[in-house]
Amino acid sequence: MMEKGAKIYVAGHRGMVGSAIVRELNRQGYTNIITRTHAELDLINQHSVNEFFAAERPEYVFLAAAKVGGIIANSEALADFMYDNMMLEMNVIHAAWQNGVKKLEFLGSSCIYPRMAPQPMPESCLLTSELEKTNEAYALAKISGLKYCEYLNRQYGTDYISAMPTNLYGPNDNYHPEHSHVLPALIRRFHEAKDAGMSSVTCWGDGSPLREFLYVDDLANLCVFLMNNYSGNETVNAGTGKELSIKDLTELVAKTVGYDGEIKWDTSRPNGTPRKLLDVSKATQLGWTYKTELADGIRLAYEDFLSNPMRAER
Numbered sequence: 001m002m003e004k005g006a007k008i009y010v011a012g013h014r015g016m017v018g019s020a021i022v023r024e025l026n027r028q029g030y031t032n033i034i035t036r037t038h039a040e041l042d043l044i045n046q047h048s049v050n051e052f053f054a055a056e057r058p059e060y061v062f063l064a065a066a067k068v069g070g071i072i073a074n075s076e077a078l079a080d081f082m083y084d085n086m087m088l089e090m091n092v093i094h095a096a097w098q099n100g101v102k103k104l105e106f107l108g109s110s111c112i113y114p115r116m117a118p119q120p121m122p123e124s125c126l127l128t129s130e131l132e133k134t135n136e137a138y139a140l141a142k143i144s145g146l147k148y149c150e151y152l153n154r155q156y157g158t159d160y161i162s163a164m165p166t167n168l169y170g171p172n173d174n175y176h177p178e179h180s181h182v183l184p185a186l187i188r189r190f191h192e193a194k195d196a197g198m199s200s201v202t203c204w205g206d207g208s209p210l211r212e213f214l215y216v217d218d219l220a221n222l223c224v225f226l227m228n229n230y231s232g233n234e235t236v237n238a239g240t241g242k243e244l245s246i247k248d249l250t251e252l253v254a255k256t257v258g259y260d261g262e263i264k265w266d267t268s269r270p271n272g273t274p275r276k277l278l279d280v281s282k283a284t285q286l287g288w289t290y291k292t293e294l295a296d297g298i299r300l301a302y303e304d305f306l307s308n309p310m311r312a313e314r
Helices: 016-027 046-056 071-076 078-098 133-156 182-196 216-229 246-257 281-286 294-307 309-313
Strands: 008-011 060-063 103-107 160-165 167-169 200-204 213-215 236-238 262-266
Touching: 008 016, 016 167, 016 216, 046 078, 060 078, 060 216, 078 103, 078 133, 078 160, 103 133, 103 216, 133 160, 160 216, 167 182, 167 216, 167 294, 182 200, 182 246, 182 294, 200 246, 213 216, 213 294, 216 236, 216 281, 236 281, 246 262, 246 294
Parallel strands: 008 060, 060 103, 103 160, 160 236, 167 213, 200 262
Antiparallel strands: none
C-alpha cells in the first residue's frame, strides 16, 4: 500500500491519463506528488532522466507518458512512434530500478494484443499472433515496456506492474482533426458540423468495427487501486467489458453534440481492427469495476471540449 505521504512521480501528468491519475491521487489524499513538464524533463534523454531520479528519489512511479495518436498519425510516423515511446519508457523504468523505486506502474494500450485475438481478449493472448499493422510500431514499443517490467521483476525482484487500457476518452483529450482517436475526433467533427450548419458528415470506413471505451477517470481509479492491491508479471486489462459499433458510437456522439444532419460513410477508408474487446475478469476478480457509462462519459467529454477552447482548436 502507498503511504499517504509517499513521494509519487506521475510521468506524463499533462496528458489525458496522467492528469486523471493526479486528480485521483489528490482525491484519495495523496499530496506528495512530483511532476515535470516536457520542457523541464525530456524523458527521451537518458542522462536527464537519470539525474532527475537520483535527485528526487520517488518511492512510487506511474508511467503514463507516451507519444500517442490516431490511425493517421500511427501509420504516417512509424519510426517516430517506435523510437520516442521505446526510449522514454526504457529510460524511466531503468532509472526507477537503479534508484530503488518501491513500485512502478506502466500504462500500455490494448493495441498490444494480436489483430485477430480471441474476443474478449484475455491478458494471456499477448504475443500469440501478429499485430494490427496500422499501429504495430506503437504496440511493439508498449510490449517492450511491459516485458522490461516483467524481466526486472524476474531478475532483480522488483515490484513493477502494468495495466492495459482499452480506448480512453475524457478530460484533457486530444481533439486534433487528424491526430486524435475516434471518439474525440467525432466530438470535434460533429461540433463543427453543427456550428457550420452542414447537412451531412462523412466518417471513415463502414461503421462496422466494434469498440470498447473507458472514461479516463475510471482508469485512474483502477491505476491507484492496482498500485495498492496488485503485484504480478502479467498485465491487467482496463476496460468495461462492453462494446458497441463505430456506427452506434457515431450516432451517440452526434446526439450528444446536438447534430441532426445525415451521417455518411466513406468505405474507401480503412476500418482498422474489426473488434477490440478486453476480457476484464481479472480486474473484476481483484475487486474493481468501472463506474461511468458511455452516454454519461461522452456528455462529460463534450463539456470538457467546450470549456477548453485552446484544446478544441488545436
